[in-house]
Amino acid sequence: MQRLNSVLRQGQKAIVDLGLLTVLRSEIAHELSSNRFQNDQIGDLGDFVVDWDAPESEDVLLRRKCESGEEVAVSALLGPQMYGGEGMFPREVLMKVCFKKPGFNSILQFDCGVCSGTDSGSELHLRGAYYLPSPALLHHSLYKGPLFSTLDHHLQDKLKEYLVAKGIGRGLTDFLLSYLHRKEQNQYVSWLQKLESMLATNV
Incomplete structure (x- = not known):
């Protein structure tokens, strides 16, 4: 009887695994x-180079060194899904942009959000x-x-213009928005395939 129960449990588990495997x-x-x-890559890196982009990581790190010696670093990853948007990309890019001038230890950091615009391009929102x-x-x-948000609106606009002048323009934000969505999609498919491979060995 115990052996029969064991066989039944194994059979039930195989059915459950097979159902999950099918899905x-x-x-x-x-x-x-x-x-x-996969066919939505738009924009370009401009003068930035990719400093970090591991297949298993969610973020990317870009760097640029200006002729003046100033260094610019951009760290970006996808944020949560946005609802009610009209753009082609469902998630926002969360981005930190840091500037360091030669001879100084201090850093100027900007926190930004990038989302799909109404004209299929990206929109940059400066938040800090x-x-x-x-x-x-x-x-x-x-x-x-x-x-x-408490800063004078004219100052907010000038800070955004400063970012654009340093290479954080629409070409770069378009690139990050499309690239990170494609990266996450590839990671999702890879995750599904790993689950499939693990379950298939037990069926």
Whole structure:
């Protein structure tokens, strides 16, 4: 009787695994056939180079060194899905842009969001501008600057113009928006395939 119960449990588990495997394979086939985001690469890196882009990581890191010696670093990853948007990309890009001038330890950091615009391109939203005396001084009690929304609108506009002048223009934001969506899509398909491979060995 115990052996019969064991066989029944194994058979029930195989049925459950097979059902999950069927759904996984259907999802993989759908994702591969839809080619979602695969043909949507727009924009360009400009003068930036990719400093970090591991296949398993969610973020990318770009760097640029200006003729003046100033260094610009851009760290970007996808944020949560946005609802009610009209653009072709469902998620926002969360981006940090840091500037460091030669001979100074201080860093100027901008927190930004990039989302799909109504004309199929990207829109850059500036959400924070911070002065950091040193990369080693990042504790929470450090005063980094006021809430960005409380700044004079003219100053907000000029800070955004500063970003664009340093290469954070629409070409780059278009690139990040499309590239990160494609990267995440490839990671999702890879995750599905790993689950399929693991389950298939037990069926």
